[in-house]
Every structure is written in structure tokens, then in C-alpha cells.
Amino acid sequence: MDHTVRVLLLFVFNYLLAAVAETANEDYSALQGLMNGFLKKPDSWDGPDPCGGSWIGIKCNDSRITSITLPSMNLKGRLADDIGFLSELQDLDLSYNRGLTGPLPQKIGNLKKLSSLSLVGCNFTDPIPDTIGQLQQLVFLSLNSNSFSGRIPPSIGNLSNLSWLDLTDNQLEGPIPVSSGTTPGLDKLYKAQHFHLGMNKLSGQIPPQLFNSELTLIHVLLDQNQLSGNIPPTLGLVLDLEVVRFDGNSLSGSVPQSLKNLTNVQQLVLSNNKLSGPLPDLGEMKRLNYLDMSNNSFESSEFPRWFSYLENLVTLMMENTNLEGQIPDSLFNLASLQIVKLNDNKINGTLVVNGTTRGNQLRLVNLQRNSIEKFVPQDGLQNVTIILLDNHICRETGMASKPYCSTSSPAQPPSSISDIPQPSNCPEKCNEPDQIPSPKCICAYPYQGTLKSRVLLNFPDQYFAKLENGLMFSFRTYHLPVDSVSFSNPTENLFPGPLNLGLKVFPSGQEGFNHTGLSNIASLLSNLSYEFEPPELFGPLDFVAEDYGHYEENSKGRDSLSTAVIIGVAVCGSLLLVLALLAGVYAFRQKKRAERAIERTDPFRSWDTNERNSAIPQLKGARHFSFQELQKYTKNFSQDNEIGYGGYGKVYGGTLPNGQLIAIKRAQNVSLQRGLEFKAEIELLSRVHHKNLVSLVGFCFEPDEQMLVYEYVPNGTLKDSLSGKSGIRLDWTRRLKVALGAARGLAYLHELADPPIIHRDIKSNNILLDERLNAKVSDFGLSKPWADCEKDHMTTQVKGTLGYLDPEYYTSEHLTKKSDVYSFGVLMLELITARKPIERGQYIVKIVRKEIDKTKELYGLHGLVDPAIGLSLTLPSFEKFVDLTMNCLEESSTNRPTMTDVVREIESMLLQAGPNLTPESASTSVSFEDVSKGSHHPYSNESFDSSAVNSSTTIKGKC
Incomplete structure (x- = not known):
């Protein structure tokens, strides 16, 4: 050529x-x-x-x-x-x-x-x-x-x-x-x-400076290094800690007493070091479920009675720690206790192991190489391995034949999960090499690897269903092609290490995974961070994958198209045709460039104002601001004008030429998903108007810029007030009013907006307080309009905030108005306790359910009620408020009230507290003190009649 x-x-x-x-x-x-x-x-x-x-x-x-x-x-x-x-x-x-x-x-x-x-x-x-x-x-x-x-x-x-x-x-x-x-x-x-x-x-010491009270750490894993020196007492300042692993180092000196402050720690592992001094009293660490201080050089001490105070203890490992004396019978009455390893100590006296009252949870008691003289077995120990080899009792005549004195006793506890059965109708082998029957008895090529727990756990059988459900829920959430998973070969390393579990992930609808499906599955497994209930059962989890070579769609052949082939094909074509194609492409590109230029200058071009088209924003009253205007109103988005931030981006304060104060939410990362949320919030806020909803003033939509302009709500979020960050103190009556305002805003969205709207992200961070501490619902980025009134739910991908999510919505993906009601119930608990929904691994809903005692004053919740409310004062309708809260938190959505019912109930509670609030009941921030001293109290004009929910401009509802 x-x-x-x-x-x-x-x-x-x-x-x-x-x-x-x-x-x-x-x-x-x-x-x-x-x-x-x-x-x-x-x-x-x-x-x-x-x-x-x-x-x-x-x-x-x-x-x-x-x-x-x-x-x-x-x-x-x-x-x-x-x-x-x-x-x-x-x-x-x-x-x-x-x-x-x-x-x-x-x-x-x-x-x-x-x-x-x-x-x-x-x-x-x-x-x-x-x-x-x-x-x-x-x-x-x-x-x-x-x-x-x-x-x-x-x-x-x-x-x-x-x-x-x-x-x-x-x-x-x-x-x-x-x-x-x-x-x-x-x-x-x-x-x-x-x-x-x-x-x-x-190597070197663990620096005391590493730990301070400002850290939010929950896991500190420094195991199997070459660290030396003392454990720093500053560790006791990190109060959120749940897992501490310092095992397998050369740490020395005494264990600091400050560790007893870590009352949230669930696993503490200090084994295989050179620690000395007295054994610390850790009896206040009530949440401990795994304690291992083995193979250290502590001073000889009587067997600690505080072990028996650890009510959640599952595993106790105190091998070779110079323990003396008799084990108290109460140790084996701990309800969760499974494994006790106390070998190579100086324990003596009589051993009494009671299995009946414990529900047979105990699996292993290893007391090898101690000085026990007598063993009194109790009922219910049939499935418990007792090892007393090399104790005084086993040296007596005729005792060598006893099972607990036998050299054949296992050194490790038998695993209750060592054999996970397949369904009886599954084939033993598949016809194709490397294929394996799935739990549904379908032969396929699974993606395999090892699942490792970073913390030392005993894995009871019943946890497998939780783990499997959690994995499958994640696969379904991300629409991954997974049919089922199976587990095998659970092992616990002899030297402290993770529990290893074989994992097989089976494909859905085909014999193997394609490259895209496998990549997405592997990406999810490489970032495991589950929030199971309770979370301490599993995390964090690591997945170590094996190579996969059985792709359903192998695309290797696609790489064979070389430049030479392209040239050969080109030669056979017509040069005129090529030039024609080139001209067509050029014209197409020019057209696209023109369209893009128009879009940049006209942000409404793709947002047709034809109101018959319901798929585009219907903007009613929302003003379009240019970037330059908002830049001017915020002093070039200066740091001094920053008033907040969130997952969306930063929020800036500004002032319009007419003196109106505004809050500008500026997107940090402009993307398709952000654009959809941006569009949704503009549409919704421009159509809904209620005194308990944050008003939209306008927006800015330009290349690389998405901003929403709201009315300025001066007293920040309810979350900031409850935490004390804002300096505003909310007494009980004021909290009732905040709850009423938020409920009215939600009731308006559910019943009076056209179409009705489900908020999907009700939480204390999305409730703002105005200058009179009236509640305003904000942040409609996740909200869903509901046009089909004939259905009782819509099926949609689960979105929201952990701790506030309706469990029924979470598991079924069926979204209803009652999903907002559940979130509102969690918000009501925050008003009572000022606690986060999930705090230090505990779910506030579960805590309150456990503590409620309706035979006692304040339902026995004195220890949970926020002290800022003023417990020395009368709390009118407190019990009714708790009853309403728990009704909103019913597991089944059909048993929950509507938001209109909630509004009526809280109105009734406030009427009982008095139709007009007194200045003493309206404790707010310093900026309100002068107002409260005057003759006209800022809250005295608000009524609590049932028509208040209709007091603003409304849109007639369809439903």
C-alpha cells in the first residue's frame, strides 16, 4: 500500500x-x-x-x-x-x-x-x-x-x-x-x-501522646509487633473504645488502673507480654465479653472475684498469670460464659462447675497444671470439656481414668460450627471440575476466600444466620449477581489471632461470574463495615480472596483487534465513505458543543416550564441566583461566613440587598447523584409552604456549581441544642413544643402536600430552631413524592440515617409514611434523653425498651432522662409522651400512629401543661434573656388548637 x-x-x-x-x-x-x-x-x-x-x-x-x-x-x-x-x-x-x-x-x-x-x-x-x-x-x-x-x-x-x-x-x-x-x-x-x-x-514505646480525650477511636489493634515499655495511662481517656489488642509484644510494667474507665470495651487482649505488678481490678468494665491477659508475670494474687461481675463475659483467658486460691462458684453462673482457660496457675481447693442454671452455654474449662484437690461436677455438663490433668485430684489412686484427668482431652474446645450441613438433596459432586453445589443445590463456580474477624470471638451457631443475612442484604442493596453464600471450616488460631471462616459466594442465574460482577462483589468484600445488631459480634471483618478463573464471559478475545487489522479493514473501505463519516462526526460534535454552550448560559433549558410535564421541576416562587450574586452576598464564600457543613457540602451565611438573612448550601462535589438530590429539593421546597418547614428562597445552578438558598434559621439544629453545643437549654415544655412543631411539619408533608411527600431523613440534625425556638423541618434531598395513593407503600432503595431507619423499611425496602413516623419516634427519644440514636455501640431504642417500668415514677427512666430538662421539676405528661414515643417505634408499621394522630396527642399534652407558657418554662440562649423579661413573651401568642396544622398556606392533597 x-x-x-x-x-x-x-x-x-x-x-x-x-x-x-x-x-x-x-x-x-x-x-x-x-x-x-x-x-x-x-x-x-x-x-x-x-x-x-x-x-x-x-x-x-x-x-x-x-x-x-x-x-x-x-x-x-x-x-x-x-x-x-x-x-x-x-x-x-x-x-x-x-x-x-x-x-x-x-x-x-x-x-x-x-x-x-x-x-x-x-x-x-x-x-x-x-x-x-x-x-x-x-x-x-x-x-x-x-x-x-x-x-x-x-x-x-x-x-x-x-x-x-x-x-x-x-x-x-x-x-x-x-x-x-x-x-x-x-x-x-x-x-x-x-x-x-x-x-x-x-518498636519502641506506645507514646502516651497517642491517646487523648478528643479521639473517637473504637478499635486500637497493635497486636503482634515489637512494642516495649508501659501501657500508657492515657489509654483510659479514650472512652469510646470497644476493642483493645496489645497482645504479642514486649510490654512491661503494671497495667494502669485507668483502664477501668473504659466501660465500653468489649474485648481486651493483653496476652503474651511481660506485664508485671498486681492484677488490675476491671470489674467496672461490664460490657467485656472477651478478656485475655495470659502469659504475663503478674504478682501472685487470690483468684479475683471481680471476674464474676462481668455479666457479658463469653471467654476468659488467664493462662500462666500466677493466680492462686479457689475459683468462686459464682464464676460459672455467668449467663454467657463459654470458654475458661486458667491453666498453668496455682489455683487450688474445690472446683464446682454448675451447668444447669446456665442453660448449658459452657463449652470448655481448662485448668491443666494447677493444684485443684477436689472436683464437684453438677448437672448439665454433658457437652462441656473439663481438663484437670496435672492437678492434685488427678494424681490420686483411681482418678487417672476419669475423663477430666485423661491425656486424650482436647487442647482446644470442640467447635460447635465445624460442620455446616448442606441440604440432603444436594449432589456430593458436580459434573464439571471445580464446580461446587450451592446451598440451593445448584452447581456453579463460586468466588472463594477467607473471612477473618480482627477481634477474638467465639462464633455460636446462631450468629451465622445474622452474618449470612447481612452479606446477602448488602449484595441485594448494590444489585450484585449473587444467589447465595455458604461458610466452612471455622478455625481459631492457637496464637491469638482472628477467627477464620471459609466463604463461598455463588452466582445468580449463571455458572460463573463475569468480570464486572466479580469486580463489584470483590470491591464490596474489601470494604466490609457492617452494622449488625449487636455490632460487636462481627466487626471489623477482612476478606482474603482466592484467584478466580471461571469467568462466564471471558473477554480476552477483544484484545486481539490490532492496529494492523484496523488498517486492513480500512483499506477495503472507501476513502470517500471515511471522509463522509468524518464530516458527519464533525457536524455532530459541533451540534453537541452548541447545545452545551446553550446549557451553560441557560440552566433552565432542560427544565421545561410546561406544568403538564410532571418529570421536570415545577418552580413556584424560587428565585434563580447567579454565582456572582451569591459570591457577593457571602463575601466571596469567606471562612468567616461558614455556619455549618454536612455530607452535601458547606453552608454559608449571607445577606440579600433587602437585608434578609439567608443560608446557602453549596455542593462540595457536583455529580449526577447530587444533581438528582438538588433537583428533588428544589421541586419540593418550591411547592410546599408551612411555618414548620424551612423556606426555599432560591438556588444557583451553573457548571460545577449547585447551591440552595434558604431562609436563615438563627438557632441552629436541634442536635446542637440537645448536646449543649449551641448554648440553648430546652426545658420539658419547650421540648414538647419542638416535638409539636416538627410533627406539624411532617403531618403537612404527609397529608396536605400534593402529591404527599415522605421525608426519609428525619433526625435531630434536620430540625432547625428559629429565633423563637419554633421547629422547622429541613433537608429534603432524600424525600420521595408519592403520587399513587391507591398503594400502601412504594418499593425503593433504602436511604436514610442509621439509628433512625425504620427496620421494616430496611428489611423489606417498602417505604411508607409510617417510616417517617418511626424516625420521628427516635427523635422523640432524643428529646427525652439527649443521647444519639446509636451511642457507643448501643441502640437507644433497645435501651429504653429494656428500662421502662410503668409501675415507677417517670416509668423508671430517671437515669436516662437528660438532666438539662430539670428532674427536680414536674414533667407534665411525661409518661404520655413516652407512651406515644414507643407507639411510634412499633416494629410493625400498621401499629404506629399517623403524624396527624401524633400532632393531636402532643397538642393535648401541651394543653395539660397550660395553654400559655410562662417565662420560666422558656429557658433559651443568652440572646433571648431580655425578651423573656418583657411583658410580651415570644411564645405566648401560639395556640395549641387542632387546626394549627392548617395555619399556613397549603396545597389541597389528592390522598
Whole structure:
């Protein structure tokens, strides 16, 4: 072929490829660089347009790549520096690719918008780059199970938004970094809940500065390192802690008494160290379920009676700790106790193990190599392994034949879950090699691996259903092609380590997974963070995947289309046809560019104002602001004008030229999902008008900018008032009025809006208080209009806030008005207790249900009522308010009242408290003191008649 023609054709086809691509040039070039670093590129990474939907693991927004998720894709090679050019990247997950090796590029620090970095189970080496501290938006950092070496970068302390830090199972060494002057450290990670630093080579002392009262940590895992020195007493300042693991180090000195302050700790593991001094009294740690202080050099002491105070104790491990004396009978009366290992001590006297009163929960009592002289077995011990070998009792004549004196006694407890049966009709083997019968007896190629619990737990049979349901719920929530899961081979490591559980995930509707399905499943499993009830049963969980080679759709053949083939095909075509195509594409691109230009100048172009089209926003009274206008009203969005922030973005205060105060909610990340929520909130707020709903003043909709402009509500959120942050004190009567205002706003949405609206995110953070402390419902980003009045529910993806979610909606995905009623019930509990819905692992609804005693004053809830209410004063209608609250929290939605019923009930309660409030009952912030002293009280004009819900402009409802 003539060389000139060949060059021309290549130019034409390259232009065509670039013309139809939607991916930004810089991102496309960066992906090309990544592929050059991979010895084996991902299947389907071919073609000109990564954002076109055909490239596995790539997600985009406005032609920019925002997510790369490629776990378990058998990738090999290195991560190239080109990753740093993906400036819009928010999520990067390359987990379970053991072939990925070499250092993590320094340019990883250029990903300023990265919020999640997951590289679990790869083979990265060299030190973690210090530039990782530049990722200011990072929330999730998981580098566990690699071969990283060197020191932990102190710059990680700059990650002020970090919640999850996992560096477990690497080769990291040196001290734990803490701040010093201008140098950052891990002690500055105030939002972090997880420090997972175990199974490394960290050395030196645990710095006392690492722990302080501002930290929100719930897990501190420093196990199996080379740490020395004392356990710092400052550990006792981190009151939210639930799991502490310092085992497998060289820690010395006494255990600090401050540990008894950690009353939320559920697992405490200090075994295999060099601790000395007296054994600490931990009897106040009532939530402990796993205690292991084995193999330390404590001073000889009488057997502690405080063990018997640990009412939730499941496992007690005190091997080789110099315990003396007789074990009190009360220890074996603990209702949850399963495993007791007290071997290699100096325990003597008579052993009495009572199984009958305990419901036979006990599985193992190991007292080998002690000095017990007599054993009095009780009823109900048939399934309990008792080991008394090398005690005085077993040296007596004729005792060697006793089961508890036998050398054949198992050193480990028999696992009650070692054999998980399959249905009886399942085939033993499948016809195809490597296929396995699923729990539904369908032969398939499952995705397999090991599920590991980071904490030391005994896994009773009944927890498997919870774990299975939790996994399947997550798979269904993300619409993943999973039919079922199965577990096998649970094992507990001899040296303290996680409980390992084989996991098989079976495909739905096919014999194997395709690349996309497997990638999505692996991505979910690499970021396990379940909120089971109770959460301490499981988390955190790690998944270690095996290679998968049975893809349903193998796309290797797609890579065979080479440039030579393209040229060959081109030669057979007509040059005129090519040029015609080029002209057509050019015209198409010009048209698209013109449309985009129009859209930039006219944000309403895609929002037709034809009111017959219900799919587009019906804007009634909402004003369109330009970016320049809002920039002016907020002093260029200055820091001084910031008045709040949330998941959506920051909120700024401003003043309109007419003097009206406004609050501007500015989206931090403009995306399709944000755009949908933005559109929904504009539509709803421009159509609903009620004194107990926040009013929409206007909005700004421009390229890369989405802002909502509300009326300014001066006294902040109800959450801030209840926590004391705002300085406003709400007495009991004021709380009743707040509840009434919020209920009226919800009742309006449910009954008088057209169509009715379900809010879906009722919580104390979305209830604002105006200058007179009237409640206003806000934040309609998740709200759902309900046009079909003939149905009792709508099926929709579950959204909302944990702790407030209706459990019926959560499990069935059936959304009803009663879902808002349940959330409102949780809000009422907040008004009573000022506690968060889920606080320190405990659900307030369960706590109150357990504590209620209707035979006592205030239903026996004195210890839960917020002291700021004033318990020394009369609380009128308190019991009625509690009754109404619990009715709203009924498990079945059909048993809950409507919001109109709730309004009537609270109105009745306030009438009993008196139709006019006195100044003494309206304690507010300092700014209201002068008003309350005057003759006209700011709340005295508000009535409590049943028509109050209709007191504002309403829209006639259809339903």
C-alpha cells in the first residue's frame, strides 16, 4: 500500500476514535500509562472511551474518571506514576491482586479528591510514600496485607477526615508517629475510629501522646509487633473504645488502673507480654465479653472475684498469670460464659462447675497444671470439656481414668460450627471440575476466600444466620449477581489471632461470574463495615480472596483487534465513505458543543416550564441566583461566613440587598447523584409552604456549581441544642413544643402536600430552631413524592440515617409514611434523653425498651432522662409522651400512629401543661434573656388548637 495513503488512513481513524470519545484527554492518557505499568491489563480495557461504560471498573462524571475499582482481576505489574494525573479520582480499589508489586507511587499524593484508597491483599513493597498525607479528603485508607516496609509516615496525621486506618500485616517498623511541634502524628486523627496496626515490626514505646480525650477511636489493634515499655495511662481517656489488642509484644510494667474507665470495651487482649505488678481490678468494665491477659508475670494474687461481675463475659483467658486460691462458684453462673482457660496457675481447693442454671452455654474449662484437690461436677455438663490433668485430684489412686484427668482431652474446645450441613438433596459432586453445589443445590463456580474477624470471638451457631443475612442484604442493596453464600471450616488460631471462616459466594442465574460482577462483589468484600445488631459480634471483618478463573464471559478475545487489522479493514473501505463519516462526526460534535454552550448560559433549558410535564421541576416562587450574586452576598464564600457543613457540602451565611438573612448550601462535589438530590429539593421546597418547614428562597445552578438558598434559621439544629453545643437549654415544655412543631411539619408533608411527600431523613440534625425556638423541618434531598395513593407503600432503595431507619423499611425496602413516623419516634427519644440514636455501640431504642417500668415514677427512666430538662421539676405528661414515643417505634408499621394522630396527642399534652407558657418554662440562649423579661413573651401568642396544622398556606392533597 502507498505509504502516504497508509498514514492518511491511520490519521483519519485516530481522529474518529478521538472524536467519539467522551473521556477527557488527560484521564485517557493517564489510563494508557497505567496499562503500560501492568503486565496484564484488565479485560475490556480497550477502545477510545473509558467513560463509555465498556471499561470494567471505571466510573466517570462529566467525562472525568472518578472511580477505579478492579479487585480480584488477576492484575500483575506496577502502579505507574500516571495514577497521579487522575485529578478527579475519588475511589481507588485494587484489592486482591497479588501480582501488583513494587512501590506505591509518590504521585498518589496528587489525588486531592480521593476519599477511599483500598489496596488490600496485594504485594506492594517499599515505604509508604509521605505524599499520602496530602490526601485531605481521604476517609478510608486500607493498605493491609501487603509488604510495605519502613516507618509509618507521620504525614498520615494530616488526614483530618480519616475514619479508617488499616496498615495490618505488613513489614512496617520503627516507632508509632505522634505530633511534635510542626510535625504531624496519629494523635491528630480526631475523626479516626479505627487504628489497625497489628502484625508489623513496630518498636519502641506506645507514646502516651497517642491517646487523648478528643479521639473517637473504637478499635486500637497493635497486636503482634515489637512494642516495649508501659501501657500508657492515657489509654483510659479514650472512652469510646470497644476493642483493645496489645497482645504479642514486649510490654512491661503494671497495667494502669485507668483502664477501668473504659466501660465500653468489649474485648481486651493483653496476652503474651511481660506485664508485671498486681492484677488490675476491671470489674467496672461490664460490657467485656472477651478478656485475655495470659502469659504475663503478674504478682501472685487470690483468684479475683471481680471476674464474676462481668455479666457479658463469653471467654476468659488467664493462662500462666500466677493466680492462686479457689475459683468462686459464682464464676460459672455467668449467663454467657463459654470458654475458661486458667491453666498453668496455682489455683487450688474445690472446683464446682454448675451447668444447669446456665442453660448449658459452657463449652470448655481448662485448668491443666494447677493444684485443684477436689472436683464437684453438677448437672448439665454433658457437652462441656473439663481438663484437670496435672492437678492434685488427678494424681490420686483411681482418678487417672476419669475423663477430666485423661491425656486424650482436647487442647482446644470442640467447635460447635465445624460442620455446616448442606441440604440432603444436594449432589456430593458436580459434573464439571471445580464446580461446587450451592446451598440451593445448584452447581456453579463460586468466588472463594477467607473471612477473618480482627477481634477474638467465639462464633455460636446462631450468629451465622445474622452474618449470612447481612452479606446477602448488602449484595441485594448494590444489585450484585449473587444467589447465595455458604461458610466452612471455622478455625481459631492457637496464637491469638482472628477467627477464620471459609466463604463461598455463588452466582445468580449463571455458572460463573463475569468480570464486572466479580469486580463489584470483590470491591464490596474489601470494604466490609457492617452494622449488625449487636455490632460487636462481627466487626471489623477482612476478606482474603482466592484467584478466580471461571469467568462466564471471558473477554480476552477483544484484545486481539490490532492496529494492523484496523488498517486492513480500512483499506477495503472507501476513502470517500471515511471522509463522509468524518464530516458527519464533525457536524455532530459541533451540534453537541452548541447545545452545551446553550446549557451553560441557560440552566433552565432542560427544565421545561410546561406544568403538564410532571418529570421536570415545577418552580413556584424560587428565585434563580447567579454565582456572582451569591459570591457577593457571602463575601466571596469567606471562612468567616461558614455556619455549618454536612455530607452535601458547606453552608454559608449571607445577606440579600433587602437585608434578609439567608443560608446557602453549596455542593462540595457536583455529580449526577447530587444533581438528582438538588433537583428533588428544589421541586419540593418550591411547592410546599408551612411555618414548620424551612423556606426555599432560591438556588444557583451553573457548571460545577449547585447551591440552595434558604431562609436563615438563627438557632441552629436541634442536635446542637440537645448536646449543649449551641448554648440553648430546652426545658420539658419547650421540648414538647419542638416535638409539636416538627410533627406539624411532617403531618403537612404527609397529608396536605400534593402529591404527599415522605421525608426519609428525619433526625435531630434536620430540625432547625428559629429565633423563637419554633421547629422547622429541613433537608429534603432524600424525600420521595408519592403520587399513587391507591398503594400502601412504594418499593425503593433504602436511604436514610442509621439509628433512625425504620427496620421494616430496611428489611423489606417498602417505604411508607409510617417510616417517617418511626424516625420521628427516635427523635422523640432524643428529646427525652439527649443521647444519639446509636451511642457507643448501643441502640437507644433497645435501651429504653429494656428500662421502662410503668409501675415507677417517670416509668423508671430517671437515669436516662437528660438532666438539662430539670428532674427536680414536674414533667407534665411525661409518661404520655413516652407512651406515644414507643407507639411510634412499633416494629410493625400498621401499629404506629399517623403524624396527624401524633400532632393531636402532643397538642393535648401541651394543653395539660397550660395553654400559655410562662417565662420560666422558656429557658433559651443568652440572646433571648431580655425578651423573656418583657411583658410580651415570644411564645405566648401560639395556640395549641387542632387546626394549627392548617395555619399556613397549603396545597389541597389528592390522598
